[in-house]
Amino acid sequence: MSEQVGRIHTIGIIGGTGKEGQGLAYRWLKAGYRVLIGSRQLEKAQAAAVELRSLAGEGAEVSGVTNPDAATQAEVVVLTVPYAAHRPTLEGLKDCLGGKILVDVTVPLVPPKVTRVQMPPAGSAAQEALEIVGEGVQVVSAFQNISYEKLLNDEDIECDVLVCGTSKTARSVVLELVRAAGMVGFDAGPIENSVVVEGLTSILIGINKQFGVQSSGVMITGIPRDPTF
Amino acid sequence: MSEQVGRIHTIGIIGGTGKEGQGLAYRWLKAGYRVLIGSRQLEKAQAAAVELRSLAGEGAEVSGVTNPDAATQAEVVVLTVPYAAHRPTLEGLKDCLGGKILVDVTVPLVPPKVTRVQMPPAGSAAQEALEIVGEGVQVVSAFQNISYEKLLNDEDIECDVLVCGTSKTARSVVLELVRAAGMVGFDAGPIENSVVVEGLTSILIGINKQFGVQSSGVMITGIPRDPTF
Numbered sequence: 001m002s003e004q005v006g007r008i009h010t011i012g013i014i015g016g017t018g019k020e021g022q023g024l025a026y027r028w029l030k031a032g033y034r035v036l037i038g039s040r041q042l043e044k045a046q047a048a049a050v051e052l053r054s055l056a057g058e059g060a061e062v063s064g065v066t067n068p069d070a071a072t073q074a075e076v077v078v079l080t081v082p083y084a085a086h087r088p089t090l091e092g093l094k095d096c097l098g099g100k101i102l103v104d105v106t107v108p109l110v111p112p113k114v115t116r117v118q119m120p121p122a123g124s125a126a127q128e129a130l131e132i133v134g135e136g137v138q139v140v141s142a143f144q145n146i147s148y149e150k151l152l153n154d155e156d157i158e159c160d161v162l163v164c165g166t167s168k169t170a171r172s173v174v175l176e177l178v179r180a181a182g183m184v185g186f187d188a189g190p191i192e193n194s195v196v197v198e199g200l201t202s203i204l205i206g207i208n209k210q211f212g213v214q215s216s217g218v219m220i221t222g223i224p225r226d227p228t229f
Numbered sequence: 230m231s232e233q234v235g236r237i238h239t240i241g242i243i244g245g246t247g248k249e250g251q252g253l254a255y256r257w258l259k260a261g262y263r264v265l266i267g268s269r270q271l272e273k274a275q276a277a278a279v280e281l282r283s284l285a286g287e288g289a290e291v292s293g294v295t296n297p298d299a300a301t302q303a304e305v306v307v308l309t310v311p312y313a314a315h316r317p318t319l320e321g322l323k324d325c326l327g328g329k330i331l332v333d334v335t336v337p338l339v340p341p342k343v344t345r346v347q348m349p350p351a352g353s354a355a356q357e358a359l360e361i362v363g364e365g366v367q368v369v370s371a372f373q374n375i376s377y378e379k380l381l382n383d384e385d386i387e388c389d390v391l392v393c394g395t396s397k398t399a400r401s402v403v404l405e406l407v408r409a410a411g412m413v414g415f416d417a418g419p420i421e422n423s424v425v426v427e428g429l430t431s432i433l434i435g436i437n438k439q440f441g442v443q444s445s446g447v448m449i450t451g452i453p454r455d456p457t458f
Binding site: 115116117118119147158159162186187188189190192193195196197199200202203204206207210211213215216217218219220221222223224 | 344345346347348376387388391415416417418419421422424425426428429431432433435436439440442444445446447448449450451452453
């Protein structure tokens with residue numbers, strides 16, 4: 001399998017009509033990427049694309065398509081679905097993903113105890129994705145700790161993005177997409193480490209409740225940082 | 230079992246002659262706690278106590294004792310041993326721990342791949358500790374992400390302490406010890422969440438390597454913070 005190392009042009013967002021998908025799409029459109037909003041319902045995808053174009057500007061290259069079309073036509077495929085739809089969505093799309101980078105944004109929250117870390121048998125949602133799609137796909141996990149409302153509102157994101165994945169090259173590609181979306185990303189190592197980042201979301205939800213806030217986050221300290229962040 | 234809610238006076242540190250134990254002991258001595266440095270070898274414990282008294286001042290209440298004596302005489306027992314000694318140490322001490330709070334500082338690193346999260350079958354070191362010592366002990370995990378050299382050097386710790394544990398009351402007691410040691414702690418929820426905090430150490434070791442630093446850490450954002458931190 002050839003690894004993706006060049007500049008990414010087209011990002012497909014599976015379940016792209018949700019707030020996570022729309023927030024990320026908006027940031028990437030503003031950075032000049034072409035974005036395909038995928039949905040199970042073509043009309044919902046097309047409506048979301050119209051709305052995103054009005055937000056991001058007429059030059060924004062965005063289309064609403066079905067999930068399989070988004071996966072097939074994109075170089076990087078971003079999965080933003082609720083955890084309940086994680087496995088069936090991936091099983092339906094795995095034949096469209098060969099040789100691509102799959103960015104899994106899913107957090108395996110198990111209601112009602114969403115402040116308790118409860119991982120699937122594979123170890124994490126990202127490892128479960130890898131089991132389903134197979135080794136021919138580079139699976140990277142990212143963006144699990146972000147408040148998506150802030151993406152759409154052009155607010156600064158006071159939360160770093162920890163990027164885990166099956167290869168350093170794939171992590172690098174996704175780190176470039178993190179920067180493009182206006183956030184600071186860190187290479188957080190192999191896909192096995194995704195349990196930490198996914199589980200951190202439960203801890204942050206608990207901290208949100210304790211402090212009566214909506215978007216606690218984490219920031220890496222003790223390293224040289226770009227002073228603009 | 231009665232939960233510990235009052236002010237803690239005596240802290241026993243198992244494996245207290247290592248750098249983690251000495252760093253924490255130093256901070257707690259300076260905050261006025263009585264500290265028992267435990268070791269498998271009484272003479273090593275006594276030598277460490279002498280050194281700590283010279284660092285923390287003559288008024289520091291510190292003694293070097295055997296590990297079982299440290300566990301028996303303390304209200305809060307802090308375990309700072311390498312992961313290889315985690316299970317045998319706890320099996321040797323479990324009869325001394327009934328009704329107490331056990332603070333597990335252990336990170337289950339598996340050399341040589343210390344940047345890869347690799348948890349024991351119980352789910353984390355803290356859950357493994359709970360399996361060994363039983364439900365009659367309150368198990369809390371904390372301090373896994375801290376650079377211990379900074380504790381002994383009176384440096385500010387630019388890393389928050391995420392505290393997981395078997396009860397909210399026990400977590401509160403440990404959060405008070407975090408503050409006393411000059412750090413900012415957060416209630417990170419039930420013991421099942423410890424996998425996140427323990428595993429974060431592997432991610433931080435990876436970030437240390439990438440940036441050529443020694444003590445990257447994490448800080449919680451998006452919440453009101455004491456401006457002195």
